Amino acid sequence: MSSVYPYQGRFAVHRRLPEQGTSREELLAELATMAAEEDAAWETGKCSGTMYCGDHDHYRFLTEAFGHFAHANALQRDMCPSATRFEGEVIAMTLDLFHGEAAGDAGNRPVGMVTSGGTGSIAHAVLAYREHAAAGGRSTRPNLVKPETAHPAFDKACHLFGVELRRAPVDPTTLQVDVDWVADHVDADTLAVVGSACNYGYGIVDPIAELGQVALDAGVGLHVDACLGGFILPFGEELGYPVPPFDFRVPGVTSLSADTHKYGYALKGTSVLLFRDKAVRDAQYFTLSDWSGGKYASPGMEGSRSVGLLAATWASLVNLGREGYRRHAEAIFSTAERLVACVRRHPELRVLGAPTFLFSFTSDELDIYHVNDFMRTRGWRFNGQQYPNAIHLAVTRPQTRPGVVEAFDADLADAVVYARDHAGETPASGAIYGGVAGGMTAEADEFIRAVMTDMLDAQQAVPEA
Numbered sequence: 516m517s518s519v520y521p522y523q524g525r526f527a528v529h530r531r532l533p534e535q536g537t538s539r540e541e542l543l544a545e546l547a548t549m550a551a552e553e554d555a556a557w558e559t560g561k562c563s564g565t566m567y568c569g570d571h572d573h574y575r576f577l578t579e580a581f582g583h584f585a586h587a588n589a590l591q592r593d594m595c596p597s598a599t600r601f602e603g604e605v606i607a608m609t610l611d612l613f614h615g616e617a618a619g620d621a622g623n624r625p626v627g628m629v630t631s632g633g634t635g636s637i638a639h640a641v642l643a644y645r646e647h648a649a650a651g652g653r654s655t656r657p658n659l660v661k662p663e664t665a666h667p668a669f670d671k672a673c674h675l676f677g678v679e680l681r682r683a684p685v686d687p688t689t690l691q692v693d694v695d696w697v698a699d700h701v702d703a704d705t706l707a708v709v710g711s712a713c714n715y716g717y718g719i720v721d722p723i724a725e726l727g728q729v730a731l732d733a734g735v736g737l738h739v740d741a742c743l744g745g746f747i748l749p750f751g752e753e754l755g756y757p758v759p760p761f762d763f764r765v766p767g768v769t770s771l772s773a774d775t776h777k778y779g780y781a782l783k784g785t786s787v788l789l790f791r792d793k794a795v796r797d798a799q800y801f802t803l804s805d806w807s808g809g810k811y812a813s814p815g816m817e818g819s820r821s822v823g824l825l826a827a828t829w830a831s832l833v834n835l836g837r838e839g840y841r842r843h844a845e846a847i848f849s850t851a852e853r854l855v856a857c858v859r860r861h862p863e864l865r866v867l868g869a870p871t872f873l874f875s876f877t878s879d880e881l882d883i884y885h886v887n888d889f890m891r892t893r894g895w896r897f898n899g900q901q902y903p904n905a906i907h908l909a910v911t912r913p914q915t916r917p918g919v920v921e922a923f924d925a926d927l928a929d930a931v932v933y934a935r936d937h938a939g940e941t942p943a944s945g946a947i948y949g950g951v952a953g954g955m956t957a958e959a960d961e962f963i964r965a966v967m968t969d970m971l972d973a974q975q976a977v978p979e980a
């Protein structure tokens with residue numbers, strides 16, 4: 516599918532393990548070249564989400580912390596007791612942020628675990644609820660109820676673990692989940708209901724307190740997906756932005772996921788999953804004590820894990836502290852407000868719901884993908900959405916740099932004119948999560964599968980020199 520293999524013609528294409536190694540200097544120079552070119556795309560501040568921190572100095576610091584422990588395995592605590600310190604303190608600091616002290620009594624305080632990312636935390640949560648229910652003889656045909664807007668990681672986890680997923684509609688104006696629908700669709704086999712704080716599509720927080728009441732009435736769990744917002748919303752709340760409570764202060768919240776590798780500004784590869792009830796977390800531990808290779812145990816689905824990631828995550832939290840996170844949140848929230856104001860200046864454009872640091876907009880008059888097409892020519896990279904067609908911008912630190920809001924304002928004005936001039940034509944961009952453009956046709960699944968195959972196999976199509 517791909518016509519040009521990345522860096523083909525500039526660097527060697529490795530098809531087999533080279534007989535003789537290449538020098539470190541040469542390889543590091545090659546890596547530095549690729550990284551510098553690729554970083555240039557987001558350093559402009561025109562890329563939605565993804566580069567939450569965007570501060571090379573912070574990255575260098577994290578990389579140094581990572582480097583000290585990159586080679587150590589978190590499974591082998593006798594060799595790396597430091598992992599117990601990093602992991603335990605990352606969990607403790609996260610529990611503190613989400614008011615773990617407000618839940619449980621002294622003998623059963625909320626607990627947590629560190630996973631590989633948002634999908635990892637969500638998958639572990641679904642698995643833990645399933646195993647806990649099964650151990651209690653509760654459910655053999657379990658289900659989970661999520662807002663349609665909640666992340667596909669829930670669909671993936673349900674798919675993997677044989678859990679039925681019930682997708683609740685959202686209110687068309689507020690884009691918050693329809694709580695009555697959730698209440699009507701919870702039953703004796705429900706493991707948990709889900710609320711987002713905030714969701715990926717619109718930056719909107721679901722009515723967590725109301726969902727908590729539904730969960731309490733039905734005797735089921737409530738998982739709050741704060742993967743995206745977890746390390747920024749609490750600081751937005753402290754700063755006086757309208758952030759409703761969504762953590763353990765809310766009765767009925769039984770678990771919460773928050774990604775350190777997003778607004779926690781840590782390296783890619785970590786997230787924290789918290790449980791109100793220790794027994795639920797512990798239900799998904801895996802042990803095999805009669806294996807010929809020895810007694811095996813892992814606290815989650817992963818086997819070996821690098822202690823480096825735990826060290827870097829710990830270092831990010833301790834280095835920035837509440838003051839650092841609050842300072843970055845202030846810059847991001849205020850930038851988001853200014854960017855939203857730019858959108859609202861155009862009567863043809865409509866901001867969806869009441870967003871936070873991430874906003875989405877559509878148009879009832881123009882094709883929003885024409886707007887996107889034009890913005891791309893000016894270097895902007897938004898995420899495309901559907902039902903309705905819309906584009907979103909997750910505001911991160913790179914957008915807080917001087918001049919970015921002004922550039923957005925000017926480019927958006929030109930984009931609106933472009934969209935008006937091209938009405939009736941087919942836009943080039945579409946709605947595929949992760950920023951890969953494609954059409955929104957019945958063949959979308961097939962197209963996406965081809966893109967994934969291409970990412971894995973493109974190398975095979977490169978002709979031998």
Ligand SMILES: Cc1ncc(COP(=O)(O)O)c(C=O)c1O
Nearest residue numbers: 632633634666713714715742743
């Ligand atoms: C709200 C929300 N939940 C879960 C995830 C999944 O996180 P990850 O991509 O780290 O697996 C994301 C990712 O953007 C998200 O925005």
